[in-house]
Amino acid sequence: MTAVRPSPFPASTVLGYPRIGPHRELKRALESYWSGHGTWEELEATGARLREETWRRLGALGLGAAPSNTFSYYDHVLDTAVLFDAVPERYRDRSPEDAYFAMARGADGLAPLRMTKWFDTNYHYIVPEIGIDTAFRLAGDKPLAEVREARALGVDTRPVLLGPVTFLLLSQPAPGGPSGFAPLDRLPDLLPAYERLLEALAAEGVGWVQLDEPALVADRTEEELAAVRTAYRRLGALTSRPALLVASYFGDPGDALPALADTPVEAIGLDLVRGRIPENADLSGKTVVAGVVSGRDVWRTRPDRALSALLAVRERAARVVVSTSCSLLHVPYDVERETDLDPALRHRMAFAEQKVAEVVELAALLAASPAPPRPVSPASRRGSEPPTPPPLSGGEPAPSSPVPPSSVPATSVPASREGRSPYAVRAAAQAEHLRLPVLPVTTIGSFPQTGELREARAALGAGRLDEDGYESLVRAEIARVIALQERLGLDVLVHGEPERNDMVQYFAEHLDGFAVTRHGWVQSYGSRCTRPPILHGDVRRPEPITVRWSRYAGSLTDRPVKGMLTGPVTIVAWSFVRDDLPLRDVVFQVADAVRDEVRDLEDAGVAIIQVDEPALRELLPLRRASQDAYLAWAVDAYRRATSGAGDRTQIHTHLCYSDADQIIAAVDALDADVTSVESARSHARLLREPAVGGFERGLGAGVYDIHSPRVPEAAEIEESLRAALRVLPADRVWVNPDCGLKTRTYGEVEAALTNVVKAAHHLRGDHQCRPLTVE
Ligand SMILES: Nc1nc2c(c(=O)[nH]1)N[C@@H](CNc1ccc(C(=O)N[C@@H](CCC(=O)N[C@@H](CCC(=O)N[C@@H](CCC(=O)O)C(=O)O)C(=O)O)C(=O)O)cc1)CN2
Ligand code: MET
Ligand SMILES: [Zn+2]
Numbered sequence: 062m063t064a065v066r067p068s069p070f071p072a073s074t075v076l077g078y079p080r081i082g083p084h085r086e087l088k089r090a091l092e093s094y095w096s097g098h099g100t101w102e103e104l105e106a107t108g109a110r111l112r113e114e115t116w117r118r119l120g121a122l123g124l125g126a127a128p129s130n131t132f133s134y135y136d137h138v139l140d141t142a143v144l145f146d147a148v149p150e151r152y153r154d155r156s157p158e159d160a161y162f163a164m165a166r167g168a169d170g171l172a173p174l175r176m177t178k179w180f181d182t183n184y185h186y187i188v189p190e191i192g193i194d195t196a197f198r199l200a201g202d203k204p205l206a207e208v209r210e211a212r213a214l215g216v217d218t219r220p221v222l223l224g225p226v227t228f229l230l231l232s233q234p235a236p237g238g239p240s241g242f243a244p245l246d247r248l249p250d251l252l253p254a255y256e257r258l259l260e261a262l263a264a265e266g267v268g269w270v271q272l273d274e275p276a277l278v279a280d281r282t283e284e285e286l287a288a289v290r291t292a293y294r295r296l297g298a299l300t301s302r303p304a305l306l307v308a309s310y311f312g313d314p315g316d317a318l319p320a321l322a323d324t325p326v327e328a329i330g331l332d333l334v335r336g337r338i339p340e341n342a343d344l345s346g347k348t349v350v351a352g353v354v355s356g357r358d359v360w361r362t363r364p365d366r367a368l369s370a371l372l373a374v375r376e377r378a379a380r381v382v383v384s385t386s387c388s389l390l391h392v393p394y395d396v397e398r399e400t401d402l403d404p405a406l407r408h409r410m411a412f413a414e415q416k417v418a419e420v421v422e423l424a425a426l427l428a429a430s431p432a433p434p435r436p437v438s439p440a441s442r443r444g445s446e447p448p449t450p451p452p453l454s455g456g457e458p459a460p461s462s463p464v465p466p467s468s469v470p471a472t473s474v475p476a477s478r479e480g481r482s483p484y485a486v487r488a489a490a491q492a493e494h495l496r497l498p499v500l501p502v503t504t505i506g507s508f509p510q511t512g513e514l515r516e517a518r519a520a521l522g523a524g525r526l527d528e529d530g531y532e533s534l535v536r537a538e539i540a541r542v543i544a545l546q547e548r549l550g551l552d553v554l555v556h557g558e559p560e561r562n563d564m565v566q567y568f569a570e571h572l573d574g575f576a577v578t579r580h581g582w583v584q585s586y587g588s589r590c591t592r593p594p595i596l597h598g599d600v601r602r603p604e605p606i607t608v609r610w611s612r613y614a615g616s617l618t619d620r621p622v623k624g625m626l627t628g629p630v631t632i633v634a635w636s637f638v639r640d641d642l643p644l645r646d647v648v649f650q651v652a653d654a655v656r657d658e659v660r661d662l663e664d665a666g667v668a669i670i671q672v673d674e675p676a677l678r679e680l681l682p683l684r685r686a687s688q689d690a691y692l693a694w695a696v697d698a699y700r701r702a703t704s705g706a707g708d709r710t711q712i713h714t715h716l717c718y719s720d721a722d723q724i725i726a727a728v729d730a731l732d733a734d735v736t737s738v739e740s741a742r743s744h745a746r747l748l749r750e751p752a753v754g755g756f757e758r759g760l761g762a763g764v765y766d767i768h769s770p771r772v773p774e775a776a777e778i779e780e781s782l783r784a785a786l787r788v789l790p791a792d793r794v795w796v797n798p799d800c801g802l803k804t805r806t807y808g809e810v811e812a813a814l815t816n817v818v819k820a821a822h823h824l825r826g827d828h829q830c831r832p833l834t835v836e
Pocket of ligand 2: 505506507558564625673675715717800801802803
């Protein structure tokens with residue numbers, strides 16, 4: 062057993078904090094370093110300043126315990142791989158900084174590691190590669206260094222580490238390894254490295270460590286639950302270690318909770334916004350870090366509900382600590398800066414700063430609540446309300462719902478298939494109408510967003526540029542993009558999306574029911590951020606949104622130009638959404654708006670319309686039991702949005718990520734004529750899935766990894782295409798990058814698309830140049 066006697070956990074904490082900087086300082090420093098303008102020392106100085114500001118701010122807000130090691134130059138999963146030396150051999154022959162960014166973004170001739178979604182969020186992590194011979198060892202001191210750095214500022218922190226079970230579950234097997242190998246098999250070899258780290262932290266006098274295990278809220282096998290027991294019994298048995306907080310979040314740990322409770326860990330973190338009050342585990346000897354303030358939305362916390370949950374947990378646990386449901390990484394910094402927002406709306410909202418203040422106030426309320434508390438039925442956390450306590454910061458009670466009840470009738474009718482014929486019939490009509498070559502080459506929609514365009518938009522917002530000036534800049538950009546695609550030899554063109562700041566925010570700005578922020582940036586991956594819109598009311602489309610840009614682009618060329626829309630699931634997934642209506646009803650409202658736009662594009666003569674759903678997979682519930690119901694309504698919403706189109710109109714969709722394999726049946730059910738998927742960064746993993754062979758419609762093989770600045774060779778692209786051609790007939794394969802080109806430069810895009818066209822043309826020779834037909 063452990064020899065440590067932990068000091069009690071302070072009354073309030075947060076599981077993590079945003080790190081990109083209130084003014085996106087880290088983004089700017091990273092991009093400056095990557096471009097060669099800034100030095101590594103300058104980047105480090107920016108990192109140090111951001112960490113210091115965060116610790117000081119958390120202290121000033123009165124938070125009991127501040128986390129550390131929540132900072133990252135790119136991604137915390139990648140940091141964990143580097144910390145334990147799980148660096149694939151091919152990245153090692155360079156400086157530590159270069160190796161780190163090569164894994165994240167690729168480098169001359171070297172592809173990066175795969176990147177994918179962090180659970181059901183819009184944050185992306187780098188997927189570590191673990192092989193049978195990965196030699197784990199404690200290879201770095203980042204967690205220790207941050208503890209020391211904070212101490213030098215007079216702040217005692219709790220280092221946050223990714224837990225060993227989640228780390229291995231999120232990793233992928235190194236290529237070329239034995240079949241049947243899973244990274245979790247290496248747990249016994251990884252644990253000694255964690256032990257060395259815990260010993261080092263103890264030697265440094267660190268009282269508490271947080272080990273994040275969000276993987277526990279998804280379905281886990283008996284073997285995986287056994288791994289949880291093994292890991293935490295073993296780390297718990299260490300004679301010299303800090304006290305351990307194991308944090309589950311993004312849902313309910315279910316069977317993993319008793320497994321964890323049965324180990325010597327001192328504290329367990331529970332997401333009480335999404336999860337239930339635990340009844341299935343003995344927590345009488347544990348501290349529970351109770352996540353009652355949501356880290357996933359921007360609404361103020363209802364103090365009555367939160368306090369009721371805290372009191373219920375206090376009955377079952379040795380000690381209760383007030384906390385956030387997960388890291389605050391997923392919300393922006395400070396809502397007070399949003400002076401353009403309607404004050405009534407702003408008053409109902411809380412960003413990271415406000416959420417920290419809520420945590421602190423709830424801790425005070427809890428401390429002031431009589432102990433032992435009067436019994437609260439554990440079965441109905443939300444049912445048995447204690448007397449309503451005074452409101453949290455702001456002086457007014459939080460509203461019971463962020464918006465008045467919907468005036469729109471519940472949209473529970475399944476999507477009608479009005480008029481749209483079966484695929485084979487449509488495909489024939491489209492082939493006749495479009496007359497495309499085999500292996501048609503296209504792109505996913507956006508072309509590079511130039512600094513000139515971004516500045517023009519900023520100037521328009523600030524009144525330094527008028528609408529006409531902005532409009533002519535956008536038109537000039539569309540003309541340039543059309544000319545470039547004609548010159549490179551693409552078959553289906555796009556207008557390039559220069560008028561859009563973001564594929565979701567742009568639509569939100571043109572729909573009723575949404576508000577947008579000026580500074581509400583949230584990290585999506587690396588230096589890339591989004592400002593998720595706030596969906597607070599009923600959604601309506603007051604007028605056509607994209608039609609005039611599509612019409613203009615179409616007037617510049619004889620080739621087909623795709624209309625480009627964002628799908629209803631994705632618009633909702635990448636917004637902060639009202640919580641007084643079921644998500645499904647909100648998505649259906651958006652689907653109706655998209656449907657109107659599809660009809661208007663068709664009426665304007667647009668022959669191909671792409672409705673992107675890259676977030677279809679992201680909203681998939683983490684528990685299998687809820688997945689089918691979600692997929693059924695998500696598919697219905699997509700069909701509702703697209704089924705107004707006639708047979709001759711070709712509907713495309715785009716899903717960026719390779720783990721679409723988990724939802725392949727749903728992708729099929731979307732019934733889009735052409736679906737483009739990622740395949741470059743996952744080495745065409747998806748294309749090897751047997752299910753793809755059964756895919757009966759057109760498939761766009763994403764053969765160019767646009768998340769990396771690297772330009773692929775024509776030969777590599779050809780290889781990816783051959784993989785697609787092994788599982789699908791040539792007349793259903795399309796050739797395209799794996800996502801939009803907005804984050805790339807024109808130099809990179811021109812070089813890469815030249816190679817894409819070259820590869821397609823080369824293979825086209827093998828598959829005769831004939832128009833696409835369906836027998
Ligand atoms: N919402 C969303 N989620 C997504 C994606 C996506 O496209 N959108 N793609 C996938 C990958 N994630 C991504 C997330 C962000 C970006 C991205 O490129 N973001 C841009 C910002 C896009 C934006 O909002 N641009 C605005 C504001 C640009 C800006 O920074 N303006 C300056 C002023 C102008 C200047 O000096 O450059 C400022 O505000 O300070 C515009 O163009 O108008 C960035 O981080 O750089 C790309 C991919 C998955 N999730
Ligand atoms: C994240 S999916 C991006 C799709 C969008 N049409 C684009 O090309 O940017
Ligand atoms: Zn994409």
